[in-house]
Amino acid sequence: MPTAPAADQLRLLDVQDADLRLQQARHRRDTLPVTEQIRELSGRAADLEEDAVARGTEVSDLRREVTKAEDDVQAVRLRADRDRGRLESGQGSAKDLQALQSELEVLARRQSALEDVEIEAMERLEAAEKLHDEARAQRDAIAADITRLSAERDEQIAAIDAEIGDIEAERALAAEGLDETLMALYEKLRAHHGGVGAAGLRGSTCLGCHMTLNPADLRAIESAAPDAIVRCEECGRILVRKADA
Numbered sequence: 001m002p003t004a005p006a007a008d009q010l011r012l013l014d015v016q017d018a019d020l021r022l023q024q025a026r027h028r029r030d031t032l033p034v035t036e037q038i039r040e041l042s043g044r045a046a047d048l049e050e051d052a053v054a055r056g057t058e059v060s061d062l063r064r065e066v067t068k069a070e071d072d073v074q075a076v077r078l079r080a081d082r083d084r085g086r087l088e089s090g091q092g093s094a095k096d097l098q099a100l101q102s103e104l105e106v107l108a109r110r111q112s113a114l115e116d117v118e119i120e121a122m123e124r125l126e127a128a129e130k131l132h133d134e135a136r137a138q139r140d141a142i143a144a145d146i147t148r149l150s151a152e153r154d155e156q157i158a159a160i161d162a163e164i165g166d167i168e169a170e171r172a173l174a175a176e177g178l179d180e181t182l183m184a185l186y187e188k189l190r191a192h193h194g195g196v197g198a199a200g201l202r203g204s205t206c207l208g209c210h211m212t213l214n215p216a217d218l219r220a221i222e223s224a225a226p227d228a229i230v231r232c233e234e235c236g237r238i239l240v241r242k243a244d245a
Contacts, residue, residue, distance in 0.1 A: 001224070001228050001229065001230075002181050002182075002185065002228075002229045003181075003225070003227040003228055003229060004178075004179035004181060004182035004227060004229055005179060005227055006226040006227055006241075006242075008178045008179045008182055009182065009198075009227075009229070009238070009240050009241075010240060010242075011174055011175075011178060012178065012182060012183075012186060012198050012238065012240060013198060013199075013200055013240050014170075014174035015171060015174045015175045015178070015183075015186070015198075016186075016190075016196065016197065016198045016199070018167050018168075018170050018171035018174055019171065019190065019195060020195060020196070021167050022164060022167050022168065022171065023195045025160055025163050025164050025167065026164065028160060029157060029160045029161070029164070032153060032156055032157070034149050034152050034153045034156065035153055037149055038146055038149050038150060038153060041142050041145055041146050041149070042146060044142055045139060045142045045143060045146060048135055048138050048139040048142060049139055051135045052132065052135040052136050052139050055128065055131050055132035055135050056132055058128045058132070059125065059128045059129055059132050062121060062124055062125040062128050063125060065121045065124075065125075066118065066121045066122050066125050069114065069117050069118035069121045069122075070118060072114045072117075072118075073111060073114045073115055073118055076107055076110050076111045076114060077111060079107055080104055080107040080108065080111065084104060086100055087100045087101060087104065181229075182229060182238075185197075185229065185238065186198050186238060189236065189237055189238060193208070193235065193236070193237055196208050196237060197237060197238060198237060198238040198239075198240055199232070199237050199238070199239060199240065200239075200240050201221070201239045201240065201241050201242075204218050206232040206234060206235060206237065206239060208232060208235050208237040208239075209232060209234050209235035209237070211232070211234040211235065213232070213233065213234070214233075217233045221239060221241065222241070226241075
């Protein structure tokens with residue numbers, strides 16, 4: 001049975017306590033609720049950015065459509081003004097003047113139809129611009145939320161990092177000079193038992209697995225030499241006797 005000074009075994013519980021607090025602090029650092037909020041908002045921001053780009057493309061297409069409609073109306077209007085000027089001048093034969101009159105009527109109907117197209121395109125553009133503005137506003141609002149939450153996260157992480165630094169210093173002090181065999185066994189067991197490699201013995205209960213030892217095992221532990229490294233028969237962890245659990 002391996003041995004280590006009883007005093008070292010008692011100090012091992014201080015190391016274990018520091019290791020547990022370090023494990024908890026690092027878990028808190030890795031699972032901050034604000035980090036999950038940022039992750040969710042970042043996903044929404046990406047979706048909104050994609051939507052804003054799509055809306056922007058639609059707006060650009062509709063602006064070209066409106067411009068074309070305006071150009072078409074203007075072309076018909078200019079043609080009508082030119083024909084109207086020729087008609088009002090009275091120059092040309094009666095047949096030519098009659099043809100101009102007929103063309104003006106056709107151009108008037110054509111202009112009316114094109115103006116309807118222009119109005120419809122402008123209405124669709126107005127609606128698309130509104131949706132585009134809304135998408136960008138939502139995106140910008142979420143970006144602002146992400147910036148604010150990121151600052152909160154950084155503050156929380158800094159506080160936890162400072163806490164971790166303090167605990168690491170405590171741990172180093174508690175582990176300084178401890179028996180190497182004891183520490184090697186402790187580290188090995190801690191890696192295989194969820195971060196707990198040593199536990200106190202309270203009465204007949206192992207505080208590592210919280211199981212009650214059977215009388216025979218308990219007698220064997222109690223009769224072992226003070227410097228013997230004893231382990232729980234239930235969980236295998238180092239049992240520290242006469243420890244203030």
